[in-house]
Amino acid sequence: MLLLPGVAQASEVHSETFPGGAVTVSANDGFTEGKLESLTYAFDSCGTEEYESSCKWEVAAHLASEPTKRCNPATPGVQTIWSSGEQSGNGTVGPPPLSFPLEGCPGQVFSVSYSYTKTFNPPPKEGEWIRLGEGGSATLAFIIFGPTWQETIENGSPPAPTFQPNFTPTKTFAVSLDCGSLALNSTRYAFAFQRMGCHKASNLARIAFLTGQAPNGYACRRKGSVLCWRQGQPQKYFEWRRPGAKPAHA
Numbered sequence: 216m217l218l219l220p221g222v223a224q225a226s227e228v229h230s231e232t233f234p235g236g237a238v239t240v241s242a243n244d245g246f247t248e249g250k251l252e253s254l255t256y257a258f259d260s261c262g263t264e265e266y267e268s269s270c271k272w273e274v275a276a277h278l279a280s281e282p283t284k285r286c287n288p289a290t291p292g293v294q295t296i297w298s299s300g301e302q303s304g305n306g307t308v309g310p311p312p313l314s315f316p317l318e319g320c321p322g323q324v325f326s327v328s329y330s331y332t333k334t335f336n337p338p339p340k341e342g343e344w345i346r347l348g349e350g351g352s353a354t355l356a357f358i359i360f361g362p363t364w365q366e367t368i369e370n371g372s373p374p375a376p377t378f379q380p381n382f383t384p385t386k387t388f389a390v391s392l393d394c395g396s397l398a399l400n401s402t403r404y405a406f407a408f409q410r411m412g413c414h415k416a417s418n419l420a421r422i423a424f425l426t427g428q429a430p431n432g433y434a435c436r437r438k439g440s441v442l443c444w445r446q447g448q449p450q451k452y453f454e455w456r457r458p459g460a461k462p463a464h465a
Contacts, residue, residue, distance in 0.1 A: 248315070268336040278325055279324045296315050333348060343392060348387075409453075
């Protein structure tokens with residue numbers, strides 16, 4: 216096996232390329248230390264759509280382990296090795312070489328993933344719906360430290376972890392002109408809010424839908440419908456639900 220400069224102690228080196236970049240990562244002979252030799256990622260999808268008003272993205276490297284296969288029970292399920300933090304506009308990011316601990320046996324999984332969100336500010340001329348945002352995420356690289364699945368079967372060793380790369384299709388968010396309905400992907404929902412205007416309510420709902428998290432200062436409940444309220448001010452809320460469904464705040 217060819218070793219890269221500076222990784223003479225590594226027992227294995229993995230390199231993968233993916234749209235927008237590449238990564239090289241290594242592990243030492245005892246699987247007690249890994250090293251992120253290099254990672255670059257370029258995002259070029261900002262400013263590519265009509266009426267785009269903001270574009271934010273992030274790329275990160277993670278280390279994961281499967282609970283039933285750990286040789287050290289204290290090993291965390293998922294660790295963030297490095298993150299670019301939230302980026303605005305097109306650009307290229309990448310960390311300097313850095314080391315990280317491994318648990319001491321093969322099987323941990325190194326991955327690189329990215330996520331993005333966009334907002335739009337179109338004029339109200341597009342019929343019943345106005346698209347206000349979209350977002351998505353995907354795994355770019357997926358590396359298992361140690362023997363491959365085929366090698367473990369041939370050697371009669373315990374199987375490697377069964378992690379699979381993840382991919383979240385693009386999510387789209389649109390609000391009706393009367394602000395009484397939301398179109399989330401291809402599904403229509405009734406939309407209601409109190410003690411705030413349509414613009415603020417739709418922006419808060421967009422954040423909750425695209426990120427899957429409550430907006431700052433709000434708490435959310437998801438039981439068929441989605442209800443989010445201002446912390447300490449439950450009368451200030453927004454919600455979406457299937458047409459005909461009972462309001463969550465009732």
